[in-house]
Amino acid sequence: MKCETKKTIYLDNNATTLLDPQVLEVMLPYLTNKFGNPSSFHLFGQETSDALENARNTVADILGATNKEIFFTSGGTESNNWILKGIATANQNKGNHIITTAVEHHAVLDTCKYLEKNGFQVTYLPVDGTGLVSLDALKSSLTDQTILVSIIAANNEVGTLQPLKEIGEFLKSISDNSTVRRKIFFHSDTIQLLGKMPFNIKNLHLDAASFSAHKIYGPKGIGAAYIKLGTKIDRLLHGGYQEKNRRAGTENVGGIVGFGKACEIIKLYDNKLKQKLYQGLLDNIPDMSLNGSLENSLPNTLNLSFKHVEGEGIVLLLNAQGIAVSSGSACTSGLIETSHVLKAMNTDIICARGSIRFSLGKNNTEQEISQVIKILPPIIKRLRKMSPLL
Ligand SMILES: *Cc1c(COP(=O)(O)O)cnc(C)c1O
DSSP states (O other), rough: OOOOOOOOOETOOOTTTOOOHHHHHHHHHHHHOOOOOOOOOOOHHHHHHHHHHHHHHHHHHHHTGGGGGGGEEEEEHHHHHHHHHHHHHHHHGGGOEEEEEEEEEEEHHHHHHHHHTTOEEEEEEETTTTTOOOOHHHHOOTTTTEEEEOOOOOOOOTBBBBOOOHHHHHHHHHOOTTSSOOOEEEEEEEETTTTSSSSOOOTTTTSSEEEEGGGSOOOOSOOEEEEETTTTOOOOSOOOHHHHHHHHSOOOOHHHHHHHHHHHHOOOSSSSHHHHHHHHHHHHSSSEEESSSSBBBBTTTEEEEETTTHHHHHHHHHTTTTTTTTTTOOOOEEEEEEEEHHHHTOHHHHHHHTTEEEETTTTOOHHHHHHHHHHHHHHHHHHHTTTTTO
């Protein structure tokens, strides 16, 4: 029997990305012989402490921040948890109201639910059919208790981009207004935006933002929090004096060095392959619809619905042909759970159940996209033939 290695096509880059070989190369010494604890005063510590600060400078430069505003964490989830809980509790004496959106990642959504159980009030802003929040809705939900606004920059499921700059300018204008006594902090989960589109933190008037290395071809388990100078925030992790005495725990030096390199080699995306994929599928599959917006969206993310089929079925059949995508629904204990994002967008339930997300990466080729355009239409046809929904 001939053993063939199967060609695979990876289109799930919003879930995670391949570690770039250049990143691995700079990490390796810090996973082997450069092992000193950065807090140690000897040569071994000096070497890793220098590497840490170099990486911090690189990350700060890419974001348009200063190195005093960058704190390394264990990833996007920790950054979101720390920023939300830390700002909420540190500013509790000024108010207890938080505004976020219905389309956040669970790392924000569930942190807000936790805060609700602990004395805070949270408004979850609704979105329109493309997943967009409105500044007017935000304005009318503000109260004199509002201390924090957290808005995801680019949604991980559908790719929709929120009007961060507009919101940032508005929040800054009220904080600058001397008749209003309080400051409303502005946070964004910018994890999906970084590395895909041009980005400068100061232009958005953010007080805090969250980043994750493994979404930008860096290693897993490392990320950063941007916290603007002067922001009142409590710790999440208590212990040692690391990270300017704000985030305890011996630093993940290898991860941090890798994160720095991943930032340094960012190659922004264009939407050519996404356009090609969308058009190719549209021409070959009836009853297909787009979730989100084609234009106001991440250049790599395409979320599509196929009427009368289950997203999980599509994922399985594509997987059998070596194509990796993810579905907007998750089958838990036999029940199909539709995504909170599609629900918030008021997506027709029949469509929401048949949704899949393509998230392209820097290594995908035109040939791979052509392959998907060839393979998917017969899969949809086959699933529709056996669909109990039809
Ligand atoms: C991946 C992701 C997270 C979580 O980041 P981790 O580093 O995996 O913890 C949070 N928010 C968004 C939008 C993400 O895409």
